[in-house]
Amino acid sequence: xxxxxxxxxxxxxxxxxxxxxxxxxxxxxxxxxxxxxxxxxxxxxxxxxxxxxxxxxxxxxxxxxxxxxxxxxxxxxxxxxxxxxxxxxxxxxxxxxxxxxxxxxxxxxxxxxxxxxxxxxxxxxxxxxxxxxxxxxxxxxxxxxxxxxxxxxxxxxxxxxxxxxxxxxxxxxxxxxxxxxxxxxxxxxxxxxxxxxxxxxxxxxxxxxxxxxxxxxxxxxxxxxxxxxxxxxxxxxxxxxxxxxxxxxxxxxxxxxxxxxxxxxxxxxxxxxxxxxxxxxxxxxxxxxxxxxxxxxxxxxxxxxxxxxxxxxxxxxxxxxxxxxxxxxxxxxxxxxxxxxxxxxxxxxxxxxxxxxxxxxxxxxxxxxxxxxxxxxxxxxxxxxxxxxxxxxxxxxxxxxxxxxxxxxxxxxxxxxxxxxxxxxxxxxxxxxxxxxxxxxxxxxxxxxxxxx
Numbered sequence: 001x002x003x004x005x006x007x008x009x010x011x012x013x014x015x016x017x018x019x020x021x022x023x024x025x026x027x028x029x030x031x032x033x034x035x036x037x038x039x040x041x042x043x044x045x046x047x048x049x050x051x052x053x054x055x056x057x058x059x060x061x062x063x064x065x066x067x068x069x070x071x072x073x074x075x076x077x078x079x080x081x082x083x084x085x086x087x088x089x090x091x092x093x094x095x096x097x098x099x100x101x102x103x104x105x106x107x108x109x110x111x112x113x114x115x116x117x118x119x120x121x122x123x124x125x126x127x128x129x130x131x132x133x134x135x136x137x138x139x140x141x142x143x144x145x146x147x148x149x150x151x152x153x154x155x156x157x158x159x160x161x162x163x164x165x166x167x168x169x170x171x172x173x174x175x176x177x178x179x180x181x182x183x184x185x186x187x188x189x190x191x192x193x194x195x196x197x198x199x200x201x202x203x204x205x206x207x208x209x210x211x212x213x214x215x216x217x218x219x220x221x222x223x224x225x226x227x228x229x230x231x232x233x234x235x236x237x238x239x240x241x242x243x244x245x246x247x248x249x250x251x252x253x254x255x256x257x258x259x260x261x262x263x264x265x266x267x268x269x270x271x272x273x274x275x276x277x278x279x280x281x282x283x284x285x286x287x288x289x290x291x292x293x294x295x296x297x298x299x300x301x302x303x304x305x306x307x308x309x310x311x312x313x314x315x316x317x318x319x320x321x322x323x324x325x326x327x328x329x330x331x332x333x334x335x336x337x338x339x340x341x342x343x344x345x346x347x348x349x350x351x352x353x354x355x356x357x358x359x360x361x362x363x364x365x366x367x368x369x370x371x372x373x374x375x376x377x378x379x380x381x382x383x384x385x386x387x388x389x390x391x392x393x394x395x396x397x398x399x400x401x402x403x404x405x406x407x408x409x410x411x412x413x414x415x416x417x418x419x420x421x422x423x424x425x426x427x428x429x430x431x432x433x434x435x436x437x438x439x440x441x442x443x444x445x446x447x448x449x450x451x452x453x
Contacts, residue, residue, distance in 0.1 A: 091443050098442070099435040102174075103428055110144040110173070111427050112414045114434065115393070115400055117147040117177055117370070120154065120168075122406040128153050130160060132167035140171045143410065146399060146434060147177025147232065155193040158228070165229030175438040177277070179232035182221050183251060187235075196224030202237055206253035206263055214253070214263040218270020218278070226274045234327065236267040238280040238314045239287035248287035257310045261317035268318060277437055280318045282329035282372055283359060284348060285311030289331060293378035299332040299345055307336060316363055324437045325368040328355055328397060330378035347378055349392050356396035368433050370399040380404045386412020393422055398430035 089097070103111070120129035123139040148168065155161050165178050180189050185201015199217045206214075218236070225233055240260055241252035253263035268278040284307055291298040315326065330347035336358065337351045348354045349371045359365050371392050374380070379388050389400050389409040403409035416422040 095436070095439060095442055096432075099432055099439060102435065103431050106174075106431075108417060108424065108427075109414065111424070111431060112417060113144045113410060114146040114174060114431055115398070115413070115427065116143075116145045116403070116406065116410065117149055117179060117399055117401050118145055118406050119402060120148050120150070122402070130154060130156055130164065132164045132171060136168055137171040140168075140173065143406075144173050145176075146174075147179055149179045149181075149234075149402065150189065150230075151180075152189045152193055155189065155195065158195045161190075161193075161195065162228050169229070175435075177232040177438070178230050179234060180225065180230055181234045182225060182230075183235040183237055184217050184221060185250060187251060190224060190228070190230075191221075195228070196220075201250055202253045202263065202267075203241070203250040206260065211262040211266040215266040215270045218267035218272075219274060220270075222271040222274025222276040225276050230276060232277045232279065232325070233271055234279045234281060235271070236264050236278065236280065237282075238264045238318055239282055239285045240311055240314060241287045242310065243288050243290065245290040246287045247289055247292055252287050257313040261314045264314055264318055265321040268321060268323060272322075272324075275441065277324050279325040279327050279370065280315060280323050281327035282331075283315055283326050284329070284331075284333060284336065284354060285314070286329045286331045287311075293330040293347075293372070294376050296377045296381060297332065297345070297347075298330070298378060299334065302333075302335060304335040307333070312358075312363070315359075319363055319365045319367075323365070323367055324440075325370060326359065326365060327370050327372055327401075328359070329372050330376055349374075349379070349397060350383075350388075350395050352395045354395075360396055366433070368399055368437055369397045371397050371401050373402040374400060374409070375402050375404040384412075385409040389413050390416050390422065393426065393430070398433050 106114070120132075120136065121127065123143045123145060124135045125139075126135060129136070150161075154164070168178065169176060181187050182190055183202065184191075184199035185204065187201075188198065190196055191198045197220055199220050200213075202214075205217060214236070221233065221235070225231075237248060237251045237253070238260070239248040239252050240255055240257060241248045241250075242255040246252070253260040264280065268280070271278040286293065286298070288300050288302050288311065289298050315323075318326075328349045330349055332345040333348055333351075333354065334345055336348075337346070337353050355369060359369065374385070374388050374392070383391065385403045385405040385408040389403055389412055392400055393413065400409065400413075413422065417424055417427060
């Protein structure tokens with residue numbers, strides 16, 4: 001082989017080697033490109049999966065949040081209940097507030113004195129009171145009694161009587177009951193003193209068969225009394241004269257309960273219409289006896305059933321008609337109290353069974369319960385003035401009428417309250433009833449006033 005062939009051959013080998021190198025380079029480059037593409041693909045795939053996982057997690061979280069929100073939407077959130085607008089107080093509620101404030105400001109001595117209705121002589125020491133001057137003023141400053149009762153001896157003329165009552169009211173620290181027994185007929189302190197027109201007694205009115213006559217009598221008596229300054233009449237008589245020789249003969253509207261009830265409520269309405277408080281008497285009914293509690297102990301053998309169907313039916317009619325005051329008698333009623341022996345017999349006024357259980361609770365009487373005169377022999381011959389007053393209050397009476405000795409009775413009750421034998425709450429309860437009647441005139445005024453919202 002010549003040199004030209006040798007050179008050619010070397011060139012060919014170099015060319016082949018160069019081609020091989022280029023191919024190897026291309027193949028390496030291709031491998032690199034493939035490796036890079038694989039890496040990129042793997043990275044993209046990884047990122048895609050991470051993105052998908054992230055998005056899936058976010059979606060799961062969002063689903064949880066959506067579910068929670070959905071549950072909250074399903075729970076009914078109660079709307080706040082607006083505070084109810086309080087009802088404005090009624091005139092009666094406003095009156096009770098006035099009364100409570102009045103009683104809460106009273107010293108105990110005045111509270112106890114306010115439970116008594118006495119004669120003007122009982123606190124002044126005078127033999128006969130026909131005017132209200134310094135003696136009355138000083139007496140009322142010491143003893144703020146709840147009221148006075150006047151008799152014929154206290155009455156000389158219309159002008160004298162009106163002046164005495166007007167001055168008495170001026171001297172009082174608290175409103176007073178100014179009372180009188182003015183039934184008509186034989187029991188008429190004012191009319192028998194030739195003041196105002198005379199009115200027939202209950203017996204004569206009942207005999208007419210017309211209850212309008214009882215109403216007219218109440219209007220006539222009430223008009224006279226209110227014009228003089230009285231505001232309480234111990235009338236009408238609600239007793240039945242249902243035995244021969246009854247102590248209430250002539251003073252009662254008769255023996256029939258249904259008939260008498262109509263007369264009693266009619267006269268009561270006539271009095272109250274003239275702004276004079278009526279007081280039904282003598283609970284539970286003393287017309288079934290011929291004896292007089294002024295003279296000594298009186299008892300009856302009438303059964304409880306008889307009382308409920310007759311005597312008590314009349315008082316119940318009065319209660320249902322709006323009676324404000326009822327007087328309890330001193331007659332002993334064993335059938336109602338459960339007493340069997342003479343030693344156990346006590347005046348009705350001291351019986352919790354009669355005063356509280358029967359009159360207050362069973363018959364639903366919410367007005368003032370007042371005793372008959374505690375100076376009557378049926379009480380004074382058996383009980384001390386203080387003992388009688390305390391027993392009557394414990395039985396459920398609210399007011400004490402004419403104790404035999406006011407000073408002893410007053411101090412006895414005061415001491416009983418101080419030592420806890422009578423609670424002050426019991427005294428306050430009685431005073432509330434008393435002042436609801438004394439302040440009854442304020443209801444119209446309160447009703448006319450706008451209530452505070």
